Amino acid sequence: MNGQTVESSDTHYRLQLKGITKQYPGCLANDKVNLEITPGEIHALLGENGAGKSTLMKMIYGVTKPDGGEIYWEGEQVTIKDPSSARHMGIGMVFQHFSLFETLTVTENIALALGDDAGDLEELTKRIVEVSKKYGMELHPDRHIHSLSVGERQRVEIVRCLVQDIKLLILDEPTSVLTPQEVETLFVTLRQLAADGCSILFISHKLNEVRDLCHSATILRGGKVTGDCIPAEAGATKMAQLMVGDDTPISTDYAKSAGGEVFLSVKDLSMLSDDPFGATLKRINFEVKQGEILGIAGVAGNGQEELLAALSGEHILDKAETVNFADTAVGLLDPRKRRELGLGFVPEERLGRGAVPEMSLKDNTLLTGFLQGLVSFGLINQAKTEQFADKIIADYKVKTPNRNAAAQSLSGGNLQKFIIGREILQNPKLLVAAHPTWGVDIGAATAIHKALIELRDQGAAILVISEDIDELFLISDRLCAICDGELSPSKATTETSIEEVGRWMTGVFDSPQDAA
Amino acid sequence: MDIDLITNVFYAMVRTGTPLLIVALGELVCEKSGVLNLGQEGMMLMGAVIGFIVTLTTGSLALGFIMSIVAGIVMSMMFAGIALGLNANQVATGLALTIFGTGLSAFIGAAYVGVPITGLEPINIPVLSEIPIIGKMLFGQDLIVYLSFVLFGLVYWFFKSSRLGLVVKAVGENPHAANVIGLPVMRTRYLAVAFGGAMAGLAGGYLSLAYTPLWAENMSAGRGWIALALVVFATWRAERVILGAYLFGLASILNLVAQGLGYPVSPNLLAMMPYAATVLVLVMISSNVMKSKMYTPMWLGKPFHPHS
Numbered sequence: 001m002n003g004q005t006v007e008s009s010d011t012h013y014r015l016q017l018k019g020i021t022k023q024y025p026g027c028l029a030n031d032k033v034n035l036e037i038t039p040g041e042i043h044a045l046l047g048e049n050g051a052g053k054s055t056l057m058k059m060i061y062g063v064t065k066p067d068g069g070e071i072y073w074e075g076e077q078v079t080i081k082d083p084s085s086a087r088h089m090g091i092g093m094v095f096q097h098f099s100l101f102e103t104l105t106v107t108e109n110i111a112l113a114l115g116d117d118a119g120d121l122e123e124l125t126k127r128i129v130e131v132s133k134k135y136g137m138e139l140h141p142d143r144h145i146h147s148l149s150v151g152e153r154q155r156v157e158i159v160r161c162l163v164q165d166i167k168l169l170i171l172d173e174p175t176s177v178l179t180p181q182e183v184e185t186l187f188v189t190l191r192q193l194a195a196d197g198c199s200i201l202f203i204s205h206k207l208n209e210v211r212d213l214c215h216s217a218t219i220l221r222g223g224k225v226t227g228d229c230i231p232a233e234a235g236a237t238k239m240a241q242l243m244v245g246d247d248t249p250i251s252t253d254y255a256k257s258a259g260g261e262v263f264l265s266v267k268d269l270s271m272l273s274d275d276p277f278g279a280t281l282k283r284i285n286f287e288v289k290q291g292e293i294l295g296i297a298g299v300a301g302n303g304q305e306e307l308l309a310a311l312s313g314e315h316i317l318d319k320a321e322t323v324n325f326a327d328t329a330v331g332l333l334d335p336r337k338r339r340e341l342g343l344g345f346v347p348e349e350r351l352g353r354g355a356v357p358e359m360s361l362k363d364n365t366l367l368t369g370f371l372q373g374l375v376s377f378g379l380i381n382q383a384k385t386e387q388f389a390d391k392i393i394a395d396y397k398v399k400t401p402n403r404n405a406a407a408q409s410l411s412g413g414n415l416q417k418f419i420i421g422r423e424i425l426q427n428p429k430l431l432v433a434a435h436p437t438w439g440v441d442i443g444a445a446t447a448i449h450k451a452l453i454e455l456r457d458q459g460a461a462i463l464v465i466s467e468d469i470d471e472l473f474l475i476s477d478r479l480c481a482i483c484d485g486e487l488s489p490s491k492a493t494t495e496t497s498i499e500e501v502g503r504w505m506t507g508v509f510d511s512p513q514d515a516a
Numbered sequence: 517m518d519i520d521l522i523t524n525v526f527y528a529m530v531r532t533g534t535p536l537l538i539v540a541l542g543e544l545v546c547e548k549s550g551v552l553n554l555g556q557e558g559m560m561l562m563g564a565v566i567g568f569i570v571t572l573t574t575g576s577l578a579l580g581f582i583m584s585i586v587a588g589i590v591m592s593m594m595f596a597g598i599a600l601g602l603n604a605n606q607v608a609t610g611l612a613l614t615i616f617g618t619g620l621s622a623f624i625g626a627a628y629v630g631v632p633i634t635g636l637e638p639i640n641i642p643v644l645s646e647i648p649i650i651g652k653m654l655f656g657q658d659l660i661v662y663l664s665f666v667l668f669g670l671v672y673w674f675f676k677s678s679r680l681g682l683v684v685k686a687v688g689e690n691p692h693a694a695n696v697i698g699l700p701v702m703r704t705r706y707l708a709v710a711f712g713g714a715m716a717g718l719a720g721g722y723l724s725l726a727y728t729p730l731w732a733e734n735m736s737a738g739r740g741w742i743a744l745a746l747v748v749f750a751t752w753r754a755e756r757v758i759l760g761a762y763l764f765g766l767a768s769i770l771n772l773v774a775q776g777l778g779y780p781v782s783p784n785l786l787a788m789m790p791y792a793a794t795v796l797v798l799v800m801i802s803s804n805v806m807k808s809k810m811y812t813p814m815w816l817g818k819p820f821h822p823h824s
Contacts, residue, residue: 103809103811103812111682113698
């Protein structure tokens with residue numbers, strides 16, 4: 001720590017930010033942000049993706065430096081030059097994308113972050129067990145990270161902060177990777193920590209969680225503070241409007257549909273993962289009907305990627321009859337042949353699998369649109385391709401200078417709209433979409449949900465795999481969950497509850513058979 | 517076969533495997549930090565020619581070895597400056613280094629081809645070196661072979677129990693996470709590359725000052741490449757690297773013995789044996805995908821921009 005008193009500020013704040021500004025090329029990420037936290041307070045930082053929450057946190061944790069403004073720590077003005085000085089001041093951070101090393105053990109991971117303070121490994125192991133018991137977060141210090149579930153990995157990150165003398169804990173979107181039950185456990189831990197006098201900065205875009213947990217909230221939009229409030233008193237609508245602005249529709253309810261004939265049927269799908277750290281699929285059975293959206297919930301890494309690969313044709317199966325489109329067995333077909341039979345596919349990674357980052361939108365159109373008469377005799381029909389690209393951009397309101405912009409230059413939400421549009425405009429009979437609104441702002445998410453519902457109403461069968469349980473309840477007609485490569489039974493969305501799906505997500509279900 | 521022959525085969529096995537072991541240990545450390553340096557062959561040749569010239573002109577073997585090491589480090593820092601400092605493609609940069617080193621060493625050494633020097637002599641440790649079969653192999657070697665035993669132990673211990681070894685592994689697995697928790701990613705990588713260069717230089721010096729005390733163009737004969745393959749097939753584990761290196765040594769010697777005894781096998785097939793046998797055995801022991809992955813530096817060869 002290199003804190004030098006320049007001017008004394010109000011000392012009852014643990015952390016106080018005054019006019020913090022951060023400029024990135026072409027984007028003002030934080031614009032004169034003020035924020036105060038007292039000891040023992042759980043403070044929410046609310047905002048959409050791209051509102052500047054993560055940038056602000058990185059400055060508090062010393063990963064990046066502010067261009068303007070002052071940071072006061074326990075009343076003294078400080079410059080936080082790197083993460084290790086933040087750590088010495090008593091600031092700990094739990095990242096959204098965990099900073100853990102898969103091939104190392106829990107103890108080794110924690111020792112690495114502590115640097116020279118780690119001391120003897122056996123002593124450290126004892127401290128880890130002690131801390132994890134105290135706060136109800138069970139951990140086995142000798143296990144390797146790759147063998148842990150996402151929830152357990154998060155515990156490692158939290159315990160890593162707690163084994164030191166901690167005064168401020170920052171959590172970046174901690175609940176996005178957890179099952180509803182795990183969220184409850186986490187909240188118990190955080191409340192206990194706060195009761196012990198630790199300040200907590202809780203970054204989220206989920207209003208109900210913030211209302212449940214936090215004492216106060218600061219709301220960011222477009223890098224600026226748009227309001228401070230007490231979440232328990234302020235209405236959800238008011239907080240949501242502060243987050244997204246007045247002009248964005250916040251939520252709609254969609255009518256549910258029973259569906260018609262079965263289009264996609266998966267029978268007894270068992271498969272070893274191509275990835276040694278991946279999940280093995282175990283006797284998966286399900287069906288998706290025309291005019292129906294089936295949602296599959298689950299925490300990442302429980303077999304979603306493997307299931308997607310088996311459906312898209314990236315992983316060719318052993319038996320043709322395992323996957324069927326209507327009456328055609330497709331298990332042995334490659335992705336192109338499956339597309340010819342009516343498959344549309346939105347993979348989980350936008351850049352790299354959904355689109356080629358360096359290529360223009362026009363070229364990315366051709367990537368899956370080649371069946372729409374864009375290619376004849378092995379030559380690209382430029383005019384038709386341009387037309388198709390322009391249609392996607394216009395119909396799905398993709399914000400871009402023109403069709404020649406590189407895919408990587410678009411924001412996540414816009415690129416996702418483009419990819420969804422590209423697939424939907426090909427009139428698929430079956431659309432498989434993975435995490436369709438991951439990292440997308442509310443406006444774009446609403447547009448994507450509407451597009452999916454419209455496609456359903458035109459009679460397409462749709463399979464949505466998502467980690468966002470609220471999204472699945474919003475758009476799915478039927479729900480199930482995947483856990484450790486096994487699929488839960490499915491139920492109509494209106495007949496199940498978040499608690500039940502949450503149990504499925506942890507693997508508690510009677511029979512892996514699909515009830516449909 | 518009589519006892520003497522067996523004793524000598526084991527002795528020569530270790531001697532022949534030593535340069536491979538040294539260069540592979542260096543590359544192991546380098547790759548564990550996530551940097552793929554394909555310049556081993558070039559660095560070895562530079563180490564060999566510089567060490568030879570220095571010893572020839574000064575008469576000091578010690579100075580020769582030291583300058584071999586320095587030459588390797590200088591070469592590796594050229595690589596690091598381009599591949600790490602400027603974030604260039606590591607494969608292309610490494611290949612360029614090998615081509616550069618091969619050419620430059622031939623140019624510098626042109627006048628010294630075939631000039632004889634007195635090489636490093638074996639030191640027989642009293643009593644121990646008299647043990648039948650393994651005595652000469654373990655205790656009748658020269659100083660650099662003894663040093664390679666120590667180096668193996670150090671590298672093994674480094675990754676098994678040292679904190680710095682953990683840091684190197686972490687940097688090679690996920691440099692972004694390492695950066696965020698405050699580990700010095702770039703410094704670690706530069707040091708790992710420098711160690712790789714020092715080892716390649718030393719291995720080169722061993723070739724021209726001890727193994728065959730003379731300089732010949734391209735005298736490393738692909739050992740740098742075999743070392744690269746060795747590290748991969750040994751799944752980045754020191755104990756398998758030493759196994760593979762001595763296996764290579766054994767196969768090389770058996771090839772000579774077989775030729776000497778006049779077995780009716782094509783000498784070309786026999787000459788292929790060390791390479792084929794080493795790769796084959798290591799492929800067989802590395803077939804467990806899960807276990808291999810545990811030791812693989814996942815960020816190997818990918819550039820890292822700290823501020824993105």
